[in-house]
Amino acid sequence: MNPLLSAAFVICWSSGFIGAKPGTADAAAVTVLMWRFVPLTAVLALIAATLGRDSWRGVTRRGILRQSAIGLLSQTGYLLTVYAAIRLGVSAGTAALVDATQPLVAGALAGPLLRQRVTGRQWCGLLLGLAGVAVLTAADAGAGRGVATWAYLVPFLGMLSLVAATFLERRAPADTPPSVALTVHCATSAVVFTALASATGAAAPPADASFWTAVVWLVALSTLGGYGLYWLILRRSGVARVNALMFLMAPVTAVWGALLHGEPFGVQTGIGMAAALAAVAIVHRGEGRVGGAGVPVRAGSGPGRAAASDTPSTNRRVRGAGPGRRYR
Template sequence: MGRQVGVLGQVATALAAAAFVGSWSSGFVIAKVATVDVAPLTLLVWRFVPVAVGLLVVTLATGAARAVPHADLRRQAVIGLFAQLGYVVLVYAAIAAGVATGTTALIDAVQPLVVATLVGPLLGLRVRGAQWAGLAVGAVGVLLVVRSQLGGSQAPAAAYLLPLAAMACLVAATFLERRSPARPPVLVVLTVQVVVTAAALLVAAAVAGELAPPADGAFWVATALAAVFPTLVAYGLYWWLLRRIGVTALNALLFLVAPATAAAGAVGLGESLTAVTVVGFELCAAGVAVVLAVEARAARAAAPAPAPVNAAAQPAPPRTGPRTRS
């Protein structure tokens, strides 16, 4: 029975990882399509505000945050300012400035190396030699995937600092989360982060005069897709997988976001897809497979040995010492 549960858990984790890569990648494509005629800030406001209201209602109705200390809620609010507000605003700004979707995802995909080299030692995480090799192979794959997009970009040089800053925001959020002494439920985490992000976006959009949405059905379709997939699904799975497989394995999965984004861009946006891109896909997959395999092997080695099946049935040894009254 335990073996069956373990297999089901591995299947669930694999499906969650695939859904995470797909939903995270969708955010780049939706941003590219939806911000052609609409200011990025307008789309972001209406992407987050309805989700914030819905999450707040569900959280209050279920009482999920009742037992969470206020200090943990404040900590999640700070994490949300980095992980959601800072990250999505900078990604949308980069794409609106003309940086290709695959190139934006490429710069964000550098995060695993930053986490491994800078954040990992601060958290006391050990990155094994085989994992370093896997991360390096994945990095090469990412570079190959988006190489053709770099040449055709019309974005100014300064625009490439925007996805770099977005990546730094996500690294900071990951670091703060791993240093947190408590782990609130994922529903509470999402609610706090989305509510804080929505409030900040409302203020920014009102000040910039970009709060009013357009009367276009396509805008609301894009907003709904952005609310469901890159907001609810992607971020929910990010924090869930972070707890289940660890920061090294999760950040290895981010290497797959750039190839997935480039593939979606080729199919839906007409961006280039060459034989070099396919080779990059294969290298990314190989690098991620190495990192995940090493992480799984280390987890099995660290797991405590199961107790003998008949241990509970063994009679207690006879007492030979003197009896004392309590």
Template sequence: MAVRHPDTLLGAAFVVTWSSGFIGAELGTGSAPASTLLAWRFIIAMAVLGAWLAWRRRGIPPRDLVSHVVIGLLAQGGYLYGVFLAAEHGVVEGINNLITALQPLIAVALAVPILGESITRRQLAGFAAGLAGVVLVVGGDLHGGAPAWAYLLPFGAMLSLVGATLFERRVRPAADLPEALAVQAGVSAVLFSGLASADGALVPPADPVFWTAVAILVVIAMFGGYGLYWVNVRRTGVARVSALLYLTPPTTMLLGWVMFGSTLTPMSLLGVLVCAAAVTVALRAPAARLPEIRPARASGAPAECTRA
């Protein structure tokens, strides 16, 4: 899995912009409920993308439209709402990050039989080490206090993102990225506006901090991070993008230190180094020809080990 220079830049941009979503969430939820913040994130994103589509006058085939509705419900609705709702019910950020950090391992494990992607044992070791690095990064924030059922929320959020990723790669809708984001933003705007209305929280506050958070979530996190997520998936596959997700907890921690003065412990800094090393191992092509794990053949033959 040799990494070309443009893909390296796209991957780095994805990690930084994706991590900004956690910063926007921390800013915005200080002055409004999560449902309000999410509703206005997608209302504004839908307005911008809808105007762009109207200007371009490009239609979306019905098949692609349905596919992106499903992807939006899973990757935006299911993932974001699960993470935000877990935080509202007392699941601390460390546990939230740790549970969602299972995404790379599960996505790669399912991508082998479902998509036919291959992965080497060396790469699997890198994914396992990445999870250990996340444990070190968030280790100081692993205490309970939330009701037991609340810990299922980040797990469900993680599965929603996995499902959206595998579904997109399996169906491969042909719509360009702006059209895809417009459909997904529209679905999410309807979903979160309904949830906020049900809570009586749709009216946004006048607090400038709230609107700063919305701007971060729309421009940097959605148009940047979420858009680059799909760009990287289409260019380099599920395994590579999943590996890059291990860099988002340490990046978020460093951004929190810069913006909010969060404490950096020696253990968390060690976790940053472990995550970086693990992702390097997972992304690098093996120096030697190692056995490669492939999905079982359609005939029912057992999965075989072939040379990479």
């Protein structure tokens, strides 16, 4: 993978956890999410009506309903649980750590569901990354900040929602352009979060400048930057490689949280970070030698569909190059 693209992706993706902290400090999670997606949906709808009309030609009602379901899982369910956990006091770094277990779950299911081969070396890397996640989570939980133990389980619900969205998208026909899928996902989230905020009396945004700064941060860096780079890197490199980068989100977010929000960063955090970095190196090296779980996509391949494997032992097409619709 292009190192610059990878670095930009890690920064943009991690920014979502950091931006959620000041946003949820001034308002409820549904308030932040409503005002994150309503303006974004309006902009995307305007772009679709003026510049992107060709992308919508041939998109069926079934395709829109399918993308709405994917967006409901990957954006609405996932983000609501992550933001709620951060508001309950779970550090941004720990929320990222829980999210980092998603590659292990997805890797375990990639074989039977996507017919993609995961090597022993890749499994070792993924397990090492999970160990790093456990060490970092234990460090945060033991920092004595008065966070309820059950609050650490909340982001796991979002991770499971994200896994479900990933495989729903990958088993679906590749008939929806990424720009259309993004618009549908954001519109679904805008409707759901607006309904939830209105029902709970939390639709009115606070007047604090920090709230609106967080909203702009989340839209520009987390949604547009993070999603766009995820799609690009996934098409170039495949599932296992981009999932390996997810282990970097935890240590990067932990550093950001310590510098910007005073979150705990000690010896255990450093150990967990080292384990996560080693996991990325192992998975990348393992996949470089054998085709691995992620099958590269040739330039010019249609959106959402991988090219034929270049590995001599497998001569079949693999579906599901589209992103798992992960968002921050």
